[in-house]
Amino acid sequence: MKPRQIIDHIVLILGCLFMVLPVWIALTSSTHSAETLFREGLQLWFGDQFVENYRAVLLEQGGVTKTSTALRMLFNSLILGLGFAVGKIVISMLAAYAIVYFRFKMAEFLFWIIFLTLLLPLEVRIVPSYAVVAQLGLLNTYTGLIVPLIASATGTFFFRQFFKSVPDELLEAARIDGAGPIRFFIDILLPLSKTMMAAIFIIMFVTGWNQYLWPLIMTTDDSMYTIVIGIKQAFQVLYEGGELPRVQEAFALTILAVLPPVLVVLFFQRWFVRGLLESEK
Amino acid sequence: MADIAIRDVEKRYANGAHAVKGVSVDVADGELLVLLGPSGCGKSTLLRMVAGLETITDGEVAIDGARVNDVSPADRDIAMVFQNYALYPHMSVFDNLAYGLRNRGVTKADIKHRVDEAAAILGIEDYLDRRPNQLSGGQRQRVAMGRAIVREPKAFLFDEPLSNLDAKLRVHMRIEIKRLQRRLGVTSLYVTHDQVEAMTLGDRLIVLNAGKAEQIGTPMELYENPQTLFVAGFIGTPAMNLLPGKLENGGVTFEGGANLQLPDMLSGKAASKDVVLGIRPEHLHAATGQAEVGFTVTTDLIEHLGADTLLHGRLGGNGGPALTARLPGKVFGSESDRNGFGIVPDKLFLFDAGTGHRI
Ligand SMILES: Nc1ncnc2c1ncn2[C@@H]1O[C@H](COP(=O)(O)OP(=O)(O)OP(=O)(O)O)[C@@H](O)[C@H]1O
Numbered sequence: 281m282k283p284r285q286i287i288d289h290i291v292l293i294l295g296c297l298f299m300v301l302p303v304w305i306a307l308t309s310s311t312h313s314a315e316t317l318f319r320e321g322l323q324l325w326f327g328d329q330f331v332e333n334y335r336a337v338l339l340e341q342g343g344v345t346k347t348s349t350a351l352r353m354l355f356n357s358l359i360l361g362l363g364f365a366v367g368k369i370v371i372s373m374l375a376a377y378a379i380v381y382f383r384f385k386m387a388e389f390l391f392w393i394i395f396l397t398l399l400l401p402l403e404v405r406i407v408p409s410y411a412v413v414a415q416l417g418l419l420n421t422y423t424g425l426i427v428p429l430i431a432s433a434t435g436t437f438f439f440r441q442f443f444k445s446v447p448d449e450l451l452e453a454a455r456i457d458g459a460g461p462i463r464f465f466i467d468i469l470l471p472l473s474k475t476m477m478a479a480i481f482i483i484m485f486v487t488g489w490n491q492y493l494w495p496l497i498m499t500t501d502d503s504m505y506t507i508v509i510g511i512k513q514a515f516q517v518l519y520e521g522g523e524l525p526r527v528q529e530a531f532a533l534t535i536l537a538v539l540p541p542v543l544v545v546l547f548f549q550r551w552f553v554r555g556l557l558e559s560e561k
Numbered sequence: 562m563a564d565i566a567i568r569d570v571e572k573r574y575a576n577g578a579h580a581v582k583g584v585s586v587d588v589a590d591g592e593l594l595v596l597l598g599p600s601g602c603g604k605s606t607l608l609r610m611v612a613g614l615e616t617i618t619d620g621e622v623a624i625d626g627a628r629v630n631d632v633s634p635a636d637r638d639i640a641m642v643f644q645n646y647a648l649y650p651h652m653s654v655f656d657n658l659a660y661g662l663r664n665r666g667v668t669k670a671d672i673k674h675r676v677d678e679a680a681a682i683l684g685i686e687d688y689l690d691r692r693p694n695q696l697s698g699g700q701r702q703r704v705a706m707g708r709a710i711v712r713e714p715k716a717f718l719f720d721e722p723l724s725n726l727d728a729k730l731r732v733h734m735r736i737e738i739k740r741l742q743r744r745l746g747v748t749s750l751y752v753t754h755d756q757v758e759a760m761t762l763g764d765r766l767i768v769l770n771a772g773k774a775e776q777i778g779t780p781m782e783l784y785e786n787p788q789t790l791f792v793a794g795f796i797g798t799p800a801m802n803l804l805p806g807k808l809e810n811g812g813v814t815f816e817g818g819a820n821l822q823l824p825d826m827l828s829g830k831a832a833s834k835d836v837v838l839g840i841r842p843e844h845l846h847a848a849t850g851q852a853e854v855g856f857t858v859t860t861d862l863i864e865h866l867g868a869d870t871l872l873h874g875r876l877g878g879n880g881g882p883a884l885t886a887r888l889p890g891k892v893f894g895s896e897s898d899r900n901g902f903g904i905v906p907d908k909l910f911l912f913d914a915g916t917g918h919r920i
């Protein structure tokens with residue numbers, strides 16, 4: 281038993297190190313000057329350039345990415361991530377509500393049609409979506425960035441499964457208590473779905489935040505770039521031109537890009553776990 | 562408060578299941594009518610049609626004289642208590658009770674007053690801030706009752722409200738429900754498959770079998786005067802002895818050859834045919850030989866219950882139909898000492914084996 285546990289732990293710790301080390305190096309290296317990194321290579325401990333580097337990345341126009349400030353890009357990503365997640369939750373909850381609680385012809389069939397779209401990733405329809413958005417004059421707008429993405433088969437599926445697990449008697453009790461379809465949705469279903477919403481929010485926010493291809497095609501205006509595009513730009517810029525590569529700023533940008541999803545996961549995970557504990561039984 | 566009239570009500574589900582086949586019954590103002598029957602007989606379906614949770618395929622339901630077939634559940638002014646309580650898990654007990662009132666636009670002060678009053682009646686004042694999952698089964702049951710009584714509805718509808726409780730609590734809550742219903746005087750329909758619960762709670766019972774009403778009457782009427790084999794077998798514990806045999810020459814011949822001479826009042830009634838003779842275990846007693854029908858039984862097992870003793874055996878020896886007798890108090894001696902029983906003639910029931918009807 282004991283030696284076995286020790287081996288298990290060694291494997292786990294090695295695994296963690298393997299995952300965490302690159303992030304650690306990015307974090308520590310982002311606090312050194314370009315000269316240090318150039319002369320001595322990547323750093324494993326913090327330097328003294330933290331404030332300078334991050335200030336430069338966040339606020340300097342045409343800095344490491346030669347485009348927007350990181351602040352602008354973080355803001356764009358945040359809008360995309362939030363719009364993506366909230367939009368998906370709203371749309372898929374309403375769709376699942378209709379499918380589960382309203383008896384209309386072919387409800388089941390329509391659900392499976394929605395479900396089948398899971399097999400079609402965004403990339404498959406990216407050209408027609410682009411054409412539609414372009415014709416509507418929505419290029420370089422948040423609407424154009426978000427709306428084409430917010431239909432969600434995954435979300436609809438999860439909410440459908442969840443709604444089906446809510447006892448019918450709850451609906452019946454609410455009907456007898458004088459709640460119509462909208463009241464029932466708002467007063468009963470929505471509060472019961474909190475945990476589910478938190479879970480889907482985590483997944484969808486991170487997915488939205490990490491969207492790459494769609495924003496890349498959609499946005500031609502620098503001010504609409506998301507942080508993920510920014511990272512790509514930064515690495516493109518890194519080795520062109522004669523000046524010293526601003527590796528430290530590229531790392532700072534990366535760290536900034538990772539931070540919000542991490543915070544969202546940390547925050548909502550607590551909510552998520554608490555929700556699970558409360559609704560037990 | 563109101564009466565409920567159920568007239569020739571039919572229910573066919575979309576999948577073709579014919580769950581209720583023409584049931585008619587009137588529930589008087591303030592009466593508690595129990596719907597009793599085995600699983601799948603259509604009790605819940607009938608109740609849910611009265612509640613408005615299922616459409617009525619045919620026939621009519623009227624509450625307080627007004628036809629409600631097409632009225633929504635909320636507008637029927639009824640309250641329902643569900644088997645699993647169906648409390649809103651995310652709301653406090655107070656909000657659970659208040660929700661229906663809020664939806665009806667009752668003022669805040671009035672809601673507070675009514676919830677407090679209901680909570681006091683049910684003894685749940687101390688739990689008003691708790692969530693349902695912080696309550697015991699019995700407390701949840703009370704909250705479910707509370708949700709019904711704050712509404713001050715025209716009728717209560719109960720669908721097996723006690724079946725999730727343990728046996729002891731069930732007996733306790735049964736008595737509480739009865740008291741509460743008497744005190745509030747609200748017309749009630751109560752679904753159960755437990756005949757003891759039905760007998761103790763109901764002012765009247767309707768026994769359902771495969772979607773049809775077998776018999777409607779007070780508990781004692783059903784016990785003393787079952788009109789069909791089904792009712793006879795369903796009401797009473799231990800169940801009535803139902804002995805299949807052949808009626809001929811004023812007597813019944815049972816499997817295994819045993820013959821029982823019937824009293825005139827029964828034997829004259831029918832020509833020779835297949836019958837079922839019904840005898841309640843508690844109506845059998847040690848033979849005295851006077852003005853009685855006598856039974857010879859080979860007893861093979863004695864069960865001591867304390868207040869009573871059950872004797873199991875076979876009528877007329879091996880091969881005869883099984884028979885159970887329930888004798889008061891303690892029975893002395895061994896199985897072999899117990900083989901003569903008697904019964905007063907008017908406690909015998911004779912049923913037509915073909916139709917199941919009383920002869
Ligand atoms: N929604 C439904 N769709 C189709 N058939 C149904 C539906 N609900 C019930 N039934 C059928 O109708 C019949 C009566 O069902 P019901 O629920 O009324 O029985 P019950 O007497 O309440 O039984 P239990 O004691 O088990 O609750 C059953 O045969 C059942 O299979």
Ligand SMILES: [Mg+2]
Nearest residue numbers: 604605606720
């Ligand atoms: Mg039922």
